[in-house]
Amino acid sequence: MARFLARVLSFVLLFFFAEKVLLLFLITSPKLEYDKRLEKILNGQANEECVVFGSSRSAFGISAELIQDSLNLNTYNYSYKGSDITFHLFLLKTYLKFNKKPKCVILAIDESEFSKNSSLGFRPDRLYPLALNSYINQSLIDIGDRSHLSKILIVSRLKRYNFKFKKIIPEMKDSIRENGSMTARIKANTKMIYSEQQIGYDYTTESDMKLTAFKEFQSICENSGIKLVFDIVPTFHQVQTSFLERFNSVKKSNSPLILHDDSLFQNQNLFIDASHLNYNGAIIHTRYLLKELRENQLL
Amino acid sequence: MLFNSIDFAVFLPLVFALYWFVFNRNIKTQNLLIVIASYVFYGWWEWRFLSLIILSTILDFIIGQMLVCTERIHHRRLLLWTSISINLGLLGYFKYANFFLDNFHSAFTFFGFHIAQKPLAIILPVGISFYTFQTLSYTIDVYRNKLTPTNDFISFSAFVSFFPQLVAGPIERASHLLPQFYHQRVFNYHKAVDGLRQILWGLFKKVLIADQCAEIVNDVFHSYDELSGTMLFFGAVGFSFQIYCDFSGYSDIAIGTARLFGFDLMQNFNYPYFSRNIAEFWRRWHISLSTWFRDYLYIPLGGSSGNMWRRILNTLVIFIVSGFWHGAKWTFIVWGAINAIFFIPLLLMRKNRKFIEVVAHDRLLPTMKEILQIGATFILTSIAWVFFRAESVAAAFAYIIKMIAFLEPNYFQIELNWRFGFLFVFIPIMLATEWLSRKQKHGLAIVASLSRPAARWAVYFIIICLIFIMNSAEQEFIYFQF
Numbered sequence: 194m195a196r197f198l199a200r201v202l203s204f205v206l207l208f209f210f211a212e213k214v215l216l217l218f219l220i221t222s223p224k225l226e227y228d229k230r231l232e233k234i235l236n237g238q239a240n241e242e243c244v245v246f247g248s249s250r251s252a253f254g255i256s257a258e259l260i261q262d263s264l265n266l267n268t269y270n271y272s273y274k275g276s277d278i279t280f281h282l283f284l285l286k287t288y289l290k291f292n293k294k295p296k297c298v299i300l301a302i303d304e305s306e307f308s309k310n311s312s313l314g315f316r317p318d319r320l321y322p323l324a325l326n327s328y329i330n331q332s333l334i335d336i337g338d339r340s341h342l343s344k345i346l347i348v349s350r351l352k353r354y355n356f357k358f359k360k361i362i363p364e365m366k367d368s369i370r371e372n373g374s375m376t377a378r379i380k381a382n383t384k385m386i387y388s389e390q391q392i393g394y395d396y397t398t399e400s401d402m403k404l405t406a407f408k409e410f411q412s413i414c415e416n417s418g419i420k421l422v423f424d425i426v427p428t429f430h431q432v433q434t435s436f437l438e439r440f441n442s443v444k445k446s447n448s449p450l451i452l453h454d455d456s457l458f459q460n461q462n463l464f465i466d467a468s469h470l471n472y473n474g475a476i477i478h479t480r481y482l483l484k485e486l487r488e489n490q491l492l
Numbered sequence: 493m494l495f496n497s498i499d500f501a502v503f504l505p506l507v508f509a510l511y512w513f514v515f516n517r518n519i520k521t522q523n524l525l526i527v528i529a530s531y532v533f534y535g536w537w538e539w540r541f542l543s544l545i546i547l548s549t550i551l552d553f554i555i556g557q558m559l560v561c562t563e564r565i566h567h568r569r570l571l572l573w574t575s576i577s578i579n580l581g582l583l584g585y586f587k588y589a590n591f592f593l594d595n596f597h598s599a600f601t602f603f604g605f606h607i608a609q610k611p612l613a614i615i616l617p618v619g620i621s622f623y624t625f626q627t628l629s630y631t632i633d634v635y636r637n638k639l640t641p642t643n644d645f646i647s648f649s650a651f652v653s654f655f656p657q658l659v660a661g662p663i664e665r666a667s668h669l670l671p672q673f674y675h676q677r678v679f680n681y682h683k684a685v686d687g688l689r690q691i692l693w694g695l696f697k698k699v700l701i702a703d704q705c706a707e708i709v710n711d712v713f714h715s716y717d718e719l720s721g722t723m724l725f726f727g728a729v730g731f732s733f734q735i736y737c738d739f740s741g742y743s744d745i746a747i748g749t750a751r752l753f754g755f756d757l758m759q760n761f762n763y764p765y766f767s768r769n770i771a772e773f774w775r776r777w778h779i780s781l782s783t784w785f786r787d788y789l790y791i792p793l794g795g796s797s798g799n800m801w802r803r804i805l806n807t808l809v810i811f812i813v814s815g816f817w818h819g820a821k822w823t824f825i826v827w828g829a830i831n832a833i834f835f836i837p838l839l840l841m842r843k844n845r846k847f848i849e850v851v852a853h854d855r856l857l858p859t860m861k862e863i864l865q866i867g868a869t870f871i872l873t874s875i876a877w878v879f880f881r882a883e884s885v886a887a888a889f890a891y892i893i894k895m896i897a898f899l900e901p902n903y904f905q906i907e908l909n910w911r912f913g914f915l916f917v918f919i920p921i922m923l924a925t926e927w928l929s930r931k932q933k934h935g936l937a938i939v940a941s942l943s944r945p946a947a948r949w950a951v952y953f954i955i956i957c958l959i960f961i962m963n964s965a966e967q968e969f970i971y972f973q974f
Binding site: 194196197200201204207208211212215340341342346348349351352353356 | 498512679681684685688914949952953956957960961962
């Protein structure tokens with residue numbers, strides 16, 4: 194038994210030291226990323242006056258450069274493809290922890306905002322390259338992505354994602370512009386049919402977690418004195434009124450919701466696909482957004 | 493608690509330390525620790541279902557005691573059937589009640605009678621199929637006078653609830669496992685070290701292969717009607733490896749864990765994908781279940797005695813019941829029947845006992861004929877596995893038809909990304925390792941032959957690192973649902 198325990202303990206100790214070699218992957222991971230927005234936030238290099246959070250719809254559909262030029266507010270777009278409100282909440286908290294609070298936040302809303310069946314979710318893969326950072330690692334522990342062992346073992350912080358050996362070059366469609374937007378000059382290559390179908394809101398598919406995250410997002414903005422504006426980025430279908438009713442019942446009354454004019458967005462030349470605006474569509478949408486913000490003195 | 497979880501990583505060393513350092517002086521207290529640890533292990537998932545294990549334990553202990561007190565056949569038979577009825581009744585209720593209600597409702601609807609259907613909200617207790625069969629083996633063997641019933645309730649409880657194999661086997665026979673609780677266990681260094689190796693191998697298969705295959709297989713089976721035949725083929729092959737690595741991985745962890753405590757559990761998988769025909773496959777796959785059915789169902793039905801038609805019928809019954817044991821769905825029953833269809837021609841040609849020794853037992857490499865035999869057997873089992881995995885029988889047929897009809901050699905629809913890359917590395921490594929170890933208890937036993945400790949430790953280091961890195965959101969073991 195003594196020999197067994199000695200061998201096991203020796204191996205464990207040796208493992209504990211030898212695995213530190215894997216630190217190399219954690220150190221090089223951030224350098225290989227093309228999307229350095231989260232790193233910017235962590236390093237306290239954000240400090241914008243106006244920030245945009247949302248999914249790919251706002252990544253493609255809101256031009257932060259145009260907002261910046263028009264409102265003379267330093268603006269940045271922190272929208273991530275495939276992300277949901279839980280991720281946006283994480284971004285907001287992280288932003289406020291390491292940077293000066295912005296004057297305003299534009300939160301782009303998807304119609305599946307509260308749905309548990311949505312394809313949108315938390316984006317842990319955006320955190321993996323930065324897992325060496327203890328705040329990021331703790332955030333990943335908090336969402337159940339890893340165990341507390343990751344506080345002492347480097348190998349427990351590593352994911353398959355970290356094993357990259359060359360710089361990631363994004364496709365044209367995934368390029369991030371100077372102010373964080375991903376506006377793309379691409380047109381839809383198939384014929385699309387504008388949908389006016391209205392579907393009832395299904396309360397049974399609501400996610401409590403997402404609702405809670407949304408309410409917390411609002412509270413943080415309110416308590417921090419940040420002006421919060423909601424925006425529904427146009428898609429190639431009519432906005433669901435049943436969702437609007439539900440959304441209006443959970444949002445705070447002092448946070449306005451900017452609703453676009455559907456009639457402006459029935460031209461498929463403004464879209465990459467049925468869910469995402471292209472550059473031209475983004476400019477039209479952002480101009481509309483700015484007009485609403487000015488006319489209603491929302492900012 | 494999953495074997496590849498932090499909870500178990502804390503639980504195991506704690507129980508190990510208590511077992512060998514605190515409770516080792518007295519065998520009764522050591523067994524009591526096993527019982528408590530096993531109940532904690534099981535209760536970690538759902539403590540309320542502990543009552544079922546305790547009920548089964550008390551019932552079969554008492555019946556065992558009563559069986560030895562009476563010689564009257566009628567009375568003994570009554571006791572045996574009481575045990576069988578209650579145990580199978582519980583299993584039937586929790587596992588099959590909704591299946592029978594659904595089919596009952598469908599039958600009535602088919603004939604034009606409309607009756608209201610309200611499915612019962614029943615949660616399937618994890619491991620119920622396994623420990624039920626384990627306790628039944630006790631009462632049946634006592635009835636048959638093959639086993640002396642125990643007077644030691646603690647030992648019997650430990651036998652029923654022994655945590656390494658409680659929830660997904662191997663399904664131990666009382667005659668094999670129970671006596672091990674009567675004797676003082678002596679720590680054996682080599683057994684413990686090899687036990688750790690076996691645990692590591694089990695984790696390798698589970699985390700690096702089964703869980704990675706699961707992601708791809710789920711995508712393929714979910715969207716099979718939109719994919720090419722080639723992708724469906726990869727999906728079927730992927731599931732074959734997923735279920736093997738998941739289940740045999742669990743068994744390896746269970747057996748390895750038991751060896752740390754000085755227990756020997758039966759081998760549950762004997763490299764089944766190196767089988768040269770279906771009969772050999774079924775001698776090597778889930779051995780504890782197939783031998784259970786052989787001893788407690790096939791032989792009582794007449795077994796191999798009687799004419800060929802009787803044997804064929806018995807074989808068909810066993811395979812169908814085996815399929816049904818896996819789950820309350822027609823897909824499992826059809827899976828069993830398909831395996832029977834594959835098996836019966838061998839029975840007719842009297843080739844079902846042809847390959848007894850391990851393939852290429854006196855050579856390093858198989859012959860071309862053996863490779864073809866292994867390949868053909870693998871393809872047949874993969875076709876059958878499609879039914880095991882599919883959501884319905886109709887979906888399974890559609891899957892297979894599409895797979896065969898639209899096989900195109902160079903047409904991948906699901907993006908070939910790192911998931912495939914890892915699998916094209918890990919699966920051949922697994923197969924090669926198990927091939928080299930095919931005469932040994934588990935795949936990683938071959939590492940023991942490396943003369944340098946540094947080389948062995950390097951292998952362990954790499955495997956452990958890979959397990960940490962690839963261990964994403966904990967995927968449950970497939971056989972937990974049975």
